[in-house]
Amino acid sequence: MLREINTHSPEETIAFGRTLSELLSPPKLVLLRGDLGAGKTTLVKGIAAAFEAASEDDVTSPTFTLIHEYRGARANLFHIDLYRIDTPRELDTLALDDLRSENSILLIEWGEKFPRLIRERDVEIAMEREGESVRRIRVSA
Ligand SMILES: Nc1ncnc2c1ncn2[C@@H]1O[C@H](COP(=O)(O)OP(=O)(O)O)[C@@H](O)[C@H]1O
Ligand SMILES: [Mg+2]
Numbered sequence: 001m002l003r004e005i006n007t008h009s010p011e012e013t014i015a016f017g018r019t020l021s022e023l024l025s026p027p028k029l030v031l032l033r034g035d036l037g038a039g040k041t042t043l044v045k046g047i048a049a050a051f052e053a054a055s056e057d058d059v060t061s062p063t064f065t066l067i068h069e070y071r072g073a074r075a076n077l078f079h080i081d082l083y084r085i086d087t088p089r090e091l092d093t094l095a096l097d098d099l100r101s102e103n104s105i106l107l108i109e110w111g112e113k114f115p116r117l118i119r120e121r122d123v124e125i126a127m128e129r130e131g132e133s134v135r136r137i138r139v140s141a
Contacts, residue, residue, distance in 0.1 A: 003139040017046020026075045026103045031111040034127035039135045051075045082110040
């Protein structure tokens with residue numbers, strides 16, 4: 001376990017995300033695990049802010065668009081939501097490999113549905129709802 005924390009508000013989760021920039025220096029493939037509402041997208045707000053790639057408010061869920069790109073000086077962030085992707089063939093059509101480069105960070109929600117992404121991940125961030133506003137966050141490599 002690299003980092004572990006309980007947060008008690010969305011703001012605290014965003015603040016924690018802001019502390020992860022060194023750990024997530026590119027290139028990285030990051031799996032964000034956790035149920036709907038666990039706080040995965042909220043955490044990305046902090047990560048994107050840390051890389052000065054987007055303001056917190058500009059980060060929204062890519063549920064329908066599947067991929068959001070945020071360009072920062074030190075990294076290109078790709079926030080990806082595979083909730084609606086069901087087969088490896090559909091995954092292939094997203095061509096995630098084309099997004100990978102020396103300065104890219106892929107932050108993937110629901111990536112654990114695909115064994116290939118589990119194998120290729122550099123970092124995993126697992127989030128669990130422990131109460132109305134409490135989230136347990138564990139970062140491992
Ligand atoms: N400690 C917390 N950390 C993150 N989100 C929280 C927290 N407490 C409550 N929430 C709420 O939980 C929801 C998390 O939503 P979201 O980040 O979109 O989750 P996910 O992307 O995992 O589905 C938001 O409505 C947020 O306000
Ligand atoms: Mg989400």
